[in-house]
Amino acid sequence: MTSIARRRLVQASAAATLATGLARPALAASGPIKIGWLPALTGPSSSTGIAIGRGVGFGVAELNAAGGIDGRKVELIIRDTQSDPTKAVNAAAELTRSEKVHVIYGPGNSGEALACTAVIARARTPQLNPCFVDEVIDAEKYPLAFRTAPSNQQVGAAANRFVLDILKIREIAVIGDTTGYGTSSVKAFAAMLTAAGASVVYEASIDANQPDLLPDMMRMRNAGAKAIMPWSVNPGFLARLLNTRAAMGWDVPVAGQPTLGSGQTRALLERPENWQKVYQTNFRTCCYGEDGKLPERTAELVARLRKAQVETSDTLLWWIAAGYDIAALVTAAVRHAGEKPEQMAAYWNAAGPFAGVFGHYGWAANQHNGYPDDSVVMSQANSFQNGTFRLAPGYG
Template sequence: MTGLSRRQLVKGSALALGTGLAAPALAASGPIRIGWLPALTGPSSSTGIAINRGIVFGVAELNAAGGIQGRKVELVVRDTQSDPTKAVNAAAELTRSEKVNVLYGPGNSGEALACTAVIARARTPQLNPCFVDEVIDAEKYPLAFRTAPSNQQVGAAANRFVMDILKIRQIAVIGDTSGYGTSSVKAFAGMLTAAGATVAYEATIDANQPDLLPDMMRMRNAGARAIMPWSVNPGFLSRILNVRAAMGWDVIVAGQPTLGSGQTRALLDRPENWEKVYQTNFRNLCYGEDGRLPPRTADLVARLQAAKVETSDTLLWWIAAGYDIAALVAAAVREVGEAPERMASYWNTAGPFDGVYGRYAWGPRQHNGYPDEGVVMSQANSFRDGTFRLAPGYD
């Protein structure tokens, strides 16, 4: 059994059967098709490249173990190229022409905002790894389930760290001009204001803008004592850190997980530019003071290393998020078959599911399945093969 524990899947089976969803006999042949919409190219591709490593590895392990009661799992991938229009076209192709059984993604929130209604109209179950709040609504999109925290959860963790642990109240909130960046700045600035902070500077900035010095000067002149950037673009984030260093501005930077990615590190002018940088992360993917990862995570890392799957240039949680998908799909199909409503009913009733990335638990009226306590902050410069040490203030 890979990913989700056998104990949890047995528990899930009993709950599903208890709701009348008797497990049907599976067809003797024919693959289970998972559609996957990553950005493998373009400015927002860092997330998609890493998640792709995880889901490809998870599907390969599942198939090597015999698939789902003898049926192979087929991954049908379309590169969205970081473009919401291309993502919509790919979503329509996978759900209507390719007739996938489940759709995972898109991997970036701006693309997910454009695609969610298209996927819902096709009546295709969707597992969504994006943070932006609007892509999940159990009433509007009853077949769509979030397999990551929402922006509200991510923002709460980051805001608590900056305000309650670092005791900073004057904050600059910035993002790029993507759908994710724009929606995140609006959401997080509002959350900070409601919590009693002063949003000293608020802006969305073109990620391709070559010179960030004018914006950084305005942030400093506005009195910001911390910058909270929200972008999945490592080039944009690295330029923020490089300009901060060139200015000699000793300001805290805390925000989006990509701040700590290997891609961002590779674009820094100096390693020291990663100091006083903290990013949202996940408790299962952080190591303790003893340098050890949780056992389930350490086991996955060992298997990734044996298979020569690269983790040193990315974030391990992205890989783990993709890895868990194969097991979530397998659990549903194994117990109730591939009819969309049956799969949704199974996920609604059969949890919680223990994955590597996190513990997922949904209900008929709540399709945000990631636990609040799983969202933490970590130290960027403690990077080790995609994992991090917890930031100050966490156990």
């Protein structure tokens, strides 16, 4: 039997299809629908790919156990990008040319997506993209690419609002790693802070493999920073930052990228106390309130993950939930519009909003950023419970 969440998404999608007049095609009797998945399963950016992969795999397994798409199985074809943009480009070319996948999900990291998106677009393959960097989505330039997560503008707005309006701090250090994601995020968020009247007293991109962060941390403190905003998906880098802050006795809040709260980051902390006053971007669907309860749809997924023994204690639940929604989004498009690239894109453009577990997605022909602003929040890292977190102060 399909999950309640999947039924809701597909039922809502079917109703939207009728409303928009998209005709349901006759499906072939055989042949799998192929989803290409481009995660970093190894290398410094692998925490994201491993976790999202658990959700993608679980969603596809549930779908196939329920009979697939009108009897057609969904085949998940995975290529490890190894946290390397060049390898990601090669993997994308293989999936589109040799494997001839119907749709690509990923890459899972923005630095790789920056390198891959044009390659995937030239192959005329639909792409569902979970990355934040603004440049990877452009409805005119890449009409088959759709974002299934917030953009950097949305993430930055939430984090900056928290530091400026809730913590009431205006002297800020903004740092990132030297990946495409890290450098572009620092540039974008520092500009947003400055425009909002903050003082960016220190701005830098730092090699994530740099073993000693003390010199950079000393420069931040000497510049007068009263908060640090780091942007990296590398848990080792973020843990070293938090460990160094503690060793310095520098009691400033840290607020930024979701990986600040991941199980991988926690495992690398020298003391649990180093997670205090740490806040990370998160999503209402994967946060719990003061009553300790998750939203109903999320709680249902967690129960099924637990029954299937899918691990959540070492990662972020939103990564898993984001991957989980992909099978349903592909199912809705193929079932109600067809498997050709233009059919899938036309369906996603017209048939939303789609009610998933991670979020509600709503796109249009001229707007492929489909994640709602009010779902992007901040949470407290040291409230970690199996990949979920308590909402940070200021979020009811």
